[in-house]
């Protein structure tokens with residue numbers, strides 16, 4: 106049957122249009138669905154199209170299937186150091202990527218100094234300022250080994266870590282700086298004796314440890330203590346002294362930022378830089394110069410001619426310099442891939458970054474289970 110006969114015999118429908126292939130989205134809708142397009146003044150298509158029937162009229166099922174999510178989801182570690190990690194999360198929705206970020210910042214527990222018992226402080230720094238400063242020191246201790254201390258609990262080896270600081274600058278000596286490394290961990294708990302009105306009672310301390318916390322650690326792990334040695338706590342002049350005990354407990358960043366395990370956790374969508382036409386010779390040189398982060402290179406195409414290429418799109422910060430000015434937006438298109446996230450975690454020091462992310466996943470999993478239980 107000829108095409109002519111076919112169109113005559115059938116009722117006209119959108120599927121007969123030559124520019125809309127059956128079961129596929131036309132390119133402009135596919136772009137809108139998968140990319141944020143960065144125009145010179147503002148980005149467009151920033152929202153995610155999540156409605157399952159959004160493209161039903163074109164025969165496209167836009168619903169989320171667990172199987173296809175499993176098949177397409179990928180995590181690729183790009184950089185891993187002691188303190189930070191950069192990895193790509195591919196095939197995930199922005200809402201889920203953002204939930205990981207929020208959990209990392211505010212719901213993953215760490216140990217931080219919460220209570221400071223000051224026996225003596227003749228330095229210039231006030232007690233409350235010193236206590237606040239101590240609270241902000243990242244503590245290297247695995248929070249998974251400890252329990253939360255509630256108001257009615259007695260501080261014990263499972264919920265409290267005790268540090269002691271006793272520093273003095275003797276008369277006649279030069280001024281000295283007190284660093285975090287001088288906080289000494291007391292694995293057997295507090296050494297300060299509680300004052301008691303009853304004279305005949307056995308003296309007690311501010312904690313009730315039944316065993317040493319040494320047993321909590323395995324031999325390969327870093328000993329409990331400040332994550333960094335050279336954090337300045339105070340400066341002492343001749344004759345000045347500080348004696349205190351600092352009690353660290355388990356908490357989360359939602360309560361106070363001192364418990365946040367990350368200095369920062371952030372993500373950006375993968376940038377995509379596309380040359381819409383051949384950019385050659387002086388125009389290519391101009392384009393290369395426009396980019397502050399060196400995204401473009403120039404290649405020799407023979408006969409003394411040169412052409413611009415996109416060499417390092419990942420480095421693009423979407424500053425939009427390359428599309429500013431007349432006609433430039435017709436040569437270069439700037440986009441972001443909606444389901445590809447470049448995730449960066451900077452650990453504050455309590456746990457390594459490669460441990461933080463799986464812990465965040467566990468917390469999200471627990472939350473989902475709680476919702477399912479509530480609904481069922």
Ligand code: SF4
Pocket residue numbers: 378395396397398399400420421422423424425426427428439
């Ligand atoms: S948007 Fe900025 S960083 Fe990205 S390619 Fe253009 S000039 Fe370079």
